[in-house]
Amino acid sequence: MISEKISLTHPYACVGATSFGGRCRKMGQIDLTKPVGWVCPAHINSEDAPGPHTILIKFRIPREWARELEIAGIRNLGRPDLASQEAYHRAEAEKWGRKAEVGGVVASGTQVFGEDGIRGAHLSTLPTELFKAGLRLCQPDLARATKGKGQDHVLILPFSQIESGEEVSNLPPKVERVMESLFRATWRWGHIWANPPEEKKSWRITHTVNVSGMGDRTALQKDLLFARGLWSLRLIT
Numbered sequence: 001m002i003s004e005k006i007s008l009t010h011p012y013a014c015v016g017a018t019s020f021g022g023r024c025r026k027m028g029q030i031d032l033t034k035p036v037g038w039v040c041p042a043h044i045n046s047e048d049a050p051g052p053h054t055i056l057i058k059f060r061i062p063r064e065w066a067r068e069l070e071i072a073g074i075r076n077l078g079r080p081d082l083a084s085q086e087a088y089h090r091a092e093a094e095k096w097g098r099k100a101e102v103g104g105v106v107a108s109g110t111q112v113f114g115e116d117g118i119r120g121a122h123l124s125t126l127p128t129e130l131f132k133a134g135l136r137l138c139q140p141d142l143a144r145a146t147k148g149k150g151q152d153h154v155l156i157l158p159f160s161q162i163e164s165g166e167e168v169s170n171l172p173p174k175v176e177r178v179m180e181s182l183f184r185a186t187w188r189w190g191h192i193w194a195n196p197p198e199e200k201k202s203w204r205i206t207h208t209v210n211v212s213g214m215g216d217r218t219a220l221q222k223d224l225l226f227a228r229g230l231w232s233l234r235l236i237t
């Protein structure tokens with residue numbers, strides 16, 4: 001029995017570029033049956049927001065998986081320093097004259113699919129799409145999640161334009177197998193952030209894909225598409 005309300009539209013941020021090379025924060029809707037970009041009235045004649053140099057895909061995983069990945073040689077960065085991260089994001093937002101508080105978090109970027117993000121996301125097409133766009137997997141890391149129990153670790157997979165990072169060529173088979181199952185899974189929650197260029201990263205742009213709730217079923221499942229860095233969704237029928 002499906003109790004979740006089914007909607008064939010989805011909140012979506014304007015694809016227009018801001019004056020500082022970020023993505024507009026104005027929200028509209030896309031039609032999931034024929035997803036095309038949405039643009040706010042101010043950006044009808046503007047360029048599209050520039051694509052990312054790096055995408056950090058962050059999968060929420062159980063502690064046991066994290067332990068096995070650590071044994072296989074993946075570095076664990078431990079618990080991030082939330083206070084200094086928030087201070088940095090707040091300063092970045094203020095630099096560009098943006099509100100720093102977005103949907104209960106401190107951020108300088110744009111939530112591409114709105115404050116509630118995506119329910120029922122699949123990431124299975126992403127590795128191929130990112131490869132075609134010239135982005136390559138660099139060294140993965142583990143970190144402790146800042147909240148939540150059970151699935152309290154995060155596997156971070158950075159995909160970067162090749163000149164900006166070190167491509168990994170031979171990951172341990174255990175890590176490959178875990179990655180395959182993560183990209184095949186359905187994720188109950190997904191949040192995609194398009195961040196502005198960062199001075200401390202030589203003005204390079206990072207996007208973040210955060211997914212959690214592995215394997216939970218939802219009413220409507222959607223493929224997350226890279227779409228040249230603008231991101232889109234396709235209904236899985």
Ligand SMILES: [Zn+2]
Nearest residue numbers: 014024040043
């Ligand atoms: Zn706009």
